[in-house]
Amino acid sequence: MHKHSRRLLRGIGLVCALALGATACGGSNSSEPDAKTVSEADISAALKKGGTITVWAWEPTLKQVAADFEKEHPGVRVNLVNAGTGNDQYKALQNAISAKKGVPDVAQVEYYAMGQYTLTKQLTDLTGFGAAKLAAQYSPGPWKGVKAGGGIYGLPMDSGPMALFYNKKVFDRYHLTVPTTWDEYVDAARALHKANPKAYITNDAGDAGFTTSMLWQAGSRPYKVDGTKVRIDFSDPGAKKYTATWQKLLDEKLVAPVTSWSDDWYKGLGDGTIATLAIGAWMPANLASGVKDAAGDWRVAPLPQWRAGAHDSSENGGSALTLPELGRNEALAYAFVRYADSGKGVDTRVKGGAFPATTAQLTSKTFQDVRFPYFGGQQANKIFAESAANVSGTWSYLPYQVYANSVFNDTAGKAYVSRTKLADALKTWQDASVKYGEEQGFTVEK
Incomplete structure (x- = not known):
């Protein structure tokens, strides 16, 4: 042996x-x-x-x-x-x-x-x-x-198939159209923040789980794993799509620098200053319990696409x-x-x-026909189920993803608190993950 x-x-x-x-x-x-x-x-x-x-x-x-x-x-x-x-x-x-x-x-x-x-x-x-x-x-x-x-x-x-949760009351007030692409999402972010400088399309203070889910949907496959042989690369075309688009939101200060699950986050979801969330389908119960006063204001839509007419999704949780x-x-x-x-x-x-x-x-009619009072009676499960069916099964995590996620804010997180570009910050995260893998005895392809 x-x-x-x-x-x-x-x-x-x-x-x-x-x-x-x-x-x-x-x-x-x-x-x-x-x-x-x-x-x-x-x-x-x-x-x-x-x-x-x-x-x-x-x-x-x-x-x-x-x-x-x-x-x-x-x-x-x-x-x-x-x-x-x-x-x-x-x-x-x-x-x-x-x-x-x-x-x-x-x-x-x-x-x-x-x-x-x-x-x-x-x-x-x-x-x-x-x-x-x-x-x-x-x-x-x-x-x-x-x-x-x-x-x-x-x-x-x-x-946790992803969907776009959005505050319909806010969208109606500022005459915003629910985005179907991430380019449209950036346009909506600009229009909202111009109409109300206190309002943001979403929050993002840097989160490893959200970032990997977005990369997944964009077609990026940064991790390749074969036993103790791993490859880490955040520069593929899918990653470039994500970083180029999200950089616009960061450069123009169109996302609230608020940490998810904080008191300020719940407050923003409740008062309309955080207008959307791209997150997993497990979110409804959290909104219903944590943002009770906004019941009826929120709705669910398919996740915006990186290419018009596409139907790509990913998991979040x-x-x-x-x-x-x-x-x-x-x-x-x-x-x-x-x-x-x-x-x-x-x-x-x-x-x-x-x-x-x-x-x-x-796929059951019973499940898909459920009406959510919180979402104004919307049959949100139909959207969640379609998202689940459109998730690619080719994504891989690192064998030490828990560690990698733990150093996200110290590496990639710099893009959210400084002038460091997101693509460069992801490279720093990549380097830290490579270094750690090598220290643990993994063979890491560079």
């Missing part, structure tokens, strides 16, 4: 041991054990026998899913634990894995963070569980998010349920994951406000 060299990956307080030996590169080795196999008979036997599984997840709709699963299988107990959101949970999970103690049977992992676990084989490959048979149930973006090196390391739980390699009760854990992400639990979560990754829900 090849020896694995291990280095520490630190990002936003996350510590992740990366296995950088030959077996981590997706290659096969006759001395390595075969992928785990769990049959339908194994799953049925596990459900009949019963037992307890521990699930680490912050997604609120899983509470009802767990209760329903226990009711359907009286001998099963689901210990649902919120170990923190995103990076907080990843830190706790990595600590448990390193200590080989307290590792959950199921863990929620966002798509952008999957690589740091799949490369090291810290998640169970579900191919031998029959997961490949479920591929057709999911839209392309989320399904790509759970695959790595020929393996399937989770089942998609939700997704979303996560999967995975089985950590050191977890126990694998058959029972997989039964729960399958129930939550492709079975009855999907409808339960959708009713609770989650946005699905499954095409059956996305």
Whole structure:
């Protein structure tokens, strides 16, 4: 067996041991054990026998899913634990894995963070569980998010196909037309800010997730990953489209320098000084709860396009349920994951406000005909579902994307607080990501 060299990956307080030996590169080795196999008979036997599984997840709709699963299988107990959101949970999970103690049977992992676990084989490959048979149930973006090196390391739980949320009241007041292209978006930004210098088309203080989603939609593919071989390049034609357009907004001070999810951000969304958001389809519940006084003012439109007449979209957010390699009760854990992400639990979560990754829900008349009171009765799911269908499944994240995102504001963020051009700032981000990858033992193509 090849020896694995291990280095520490630190990002936003996350510590992740990366296995950088030959077996981590997706290659096969006759001395390595075969992928785990769990049959339908194994799953049925596990459900009949019963037992307890521990699930680490912050997604609120899983509470009802767990209760329903226990009711359907009286001998099963689901210990649902919120170990923190995103990076907080990843830190706790990595600590448990390193200590080989307290590792959950199921863990929620966002798509952008999957690589740091799949490369090291810290998640169970579900191919031998029959997961490949479920591929057709999911839209392309989320399904790509759970695959790595020929393996399937989770089942998609939700997704975030992008759309343009806009304040119709503001657009009507200033006689603005909803933009269908990003060039039209820049024109609308100019017209709005000229009519009301206190109003901005959107906010952007620098955000890694938003930037990668915009690059994705523009056709940029800055990350190429083959095991421990990676390539990072923010100068392809798609990236140039994005930086050239967004630079106009920054140069002309047409975007509010407000951080998303801050008090000022919510205030701007409520009083009309932030007029649009290009963001994932999970946003409606956040608007309804955080910007209550603007109910009825907002609407949803397709994401503006980089080329007139195109129908390209991308994902912004979303996560999967995975089985950590050191977890126990694998058959029972997989039964729960399958129930939550492709079975009855999907409808339960959708009713609770989650946005699905499954095409059956996305294309159903019941789902698409839902009227959103917050959006003036608009059937917004029709727009979200169309966006999901138009997401390219060819996007890849770095195996250490969590770290890369953590240094975004110190590198690419300079474009938002100085005269540094966005294209140059992205090159700084690229250089920092390359340097870090090399320090961790990755082979980085320049």
